[in-house]
Amino acid sequence: MDTNQLWKERFSSHVKMVSRYLRLIFNDHLAFALIFFVAAGAYFYQQWLETVPYTLRVDWIMAGVLGVLLTHSPVRTFFKEADTVFLLSVENRLNPYIRNGMVYSLIMQGYWLAIFLFVFTPLYLKLYGEVDASYLLVILGALIAVKVGNLLAVCFLEKTRDQRIHYLDLAVRFVINVMLVFFLVNGEIMLSIIAGTLIVGVAFLNYWNIYQKYSLPWDVLIEKEDARLQFFYRIANMSTDVPDLRRKPKKRHALVRLVTQPIKFDQSSTYIYLYLITFVRNGDYFGMYLRLMLLTVFFTFWVPIFWGKLIFALLFLFVTGFQFITIYNHHKTIDWVQLYPVESDIRKKAVHQLIFLLMLVKVMVLFIMFIIATDIVGAVIYGGIGLIFTLVFENFYVKSRIERMS
Structure with missing residues (x-):
């Protein structure tokens, strides 16, 4: 040989x-x-x-x-x-x-x-x-x-x-x-x-x-x-489907109970329940979200100019929403998910809800960080722009990406 x-x-x-x-x-x-x-x-x-x-x-x-x-x-x-x-x-x-x-x-x-x-x-x-x-x-x-x-x-x-x-x-x-x-x-x-x-x-x-x-x-x-x-x-799975990826979920019982407790026990909540558990138990999604949050907080305090802080915060807000669109196809290869007696529109809606929730939580956390790093006026400016950006991004960009992935 x-x-x-x-x-x-x-x-x-x-x-x-x-x-x-x-x-x-x-x-x-x-x-x-x-x-x-x-x-x-x-x-x-x-x-x-x-x-x-x-x-x-x-x-x-x-x-x-x-x-x-x-x-x-x-x-x-x-x-x-x-x-x-x-x-x-x-x-x-x-x-x-x-x-x-x-x-x-x-x-x-x-x-x-x-x-x-x-x-x-x-x-x-x-x-x-x-x-x-x-x-x-x-x-x-x-x-x-x-x-x-x-x-x-x-x-x-x-x-x-x-x-x-x-x-x-x-x-x-x-x-x-x-x-x-x-x-x-x-x-x-x-x-x-x-x-x-x-x-x-x-x-x-x-x-x-x-x-x-x-x-x-x-x-x-x-x-x-x-x-x-x-x-x-x-890393690649954050942008595209990787069939050879082997996922090892983590239980995280306490966190799962915390995020699923407000969800109603009915058919329309099937996929939001599934995707929330997937996000929490999957180390790739949950870990990436925490890392992006910490990086955003770091740049919020490190960048000396307010508009620089705002640009970096919005950039990381975009990356946060962009990275988690792939969760739509996370269970694509599992047949029993396809057997749910639930309409496909509910699945799409659940992904919209999850991404909106993740971005909204990030806006709220950064709003507090902006109060500490700048002042209440700067925090209000970021909060307003961040909220508008989240609504536009979720309603237009996320919608078009999910339609192409369907």
Whole structure:
């Protein structure tokens, strides 16, 4: 078996799948919203830099964020369940396959390191005015080199099933990575080299103590790879139907009772009852709603200009309504839902009610946040515009999208 050819086939299949879903994700108004979000974020970031205090410890902020990115170094393998049968006999010839996985992981994770370093660059140069801009290339090169050490450490450690060793390795590498970035930011090159050497030492310890002694835990590696794939599916499912997505509902009895208690026990409430329970018990919907709420609150307090706060609040209100339209097809593949003796118009009405409720709750929460962040006048302006936007969005945009999905 040519494991290099096997990698090329797996990688090509992965790229085609990701490309297909990305086209569906960004082939809608969400792409415009993201572009607007990035442009507005860059503008207000520049405005914030003019008032940032010189006492801000940007070195520790960069160390914390970049340290997390360095420490989180999973190696993609694209292993599948059938590999426990067909690849088990050639495990000793999989080194080229694993090496290709490390190269791919390095490129993808190095890209995010460069992005976050680029975001921090204006703040760093503002507070460290004496630093030459070319030094940032040195930082980036050092981060990529340390990322290689972290990937090796994780790759060698994957052969053990002992979670205590995994947690210990994670804690040790996180501390070393944070200190390394801190030293780099402050120009302490020798201390950075020492920290980098420690990461290499951790990788060698994992190699001698674990990698050479154990065989690959195929079930664990396949489970991790499947978890990463399902994570991408959950993101894609917010914009389009993903048939391969496996959903694991959570009970949340108390919250279910809270949201379903006001609902009347009659036929017309069938779908609103179903969709409310689906929203609460599905981690994708409920978690996404909470994350969008927290992001909106953050930008409400972070953006210095009132109109900037208002724009971001409305943008996230649009994203909130847009993301949950897909709940209409959540039970599409379940036959017993189709057997309900309920008209299809009641189902559409239930989705309208759910989205309107989610947006209305967000407007109410942000109304309180605007009172704290601005004043009562600003809160009233946001509340009025937010309510009008919700009514227009729900009655026109949501209606047209559901009609196309029917």
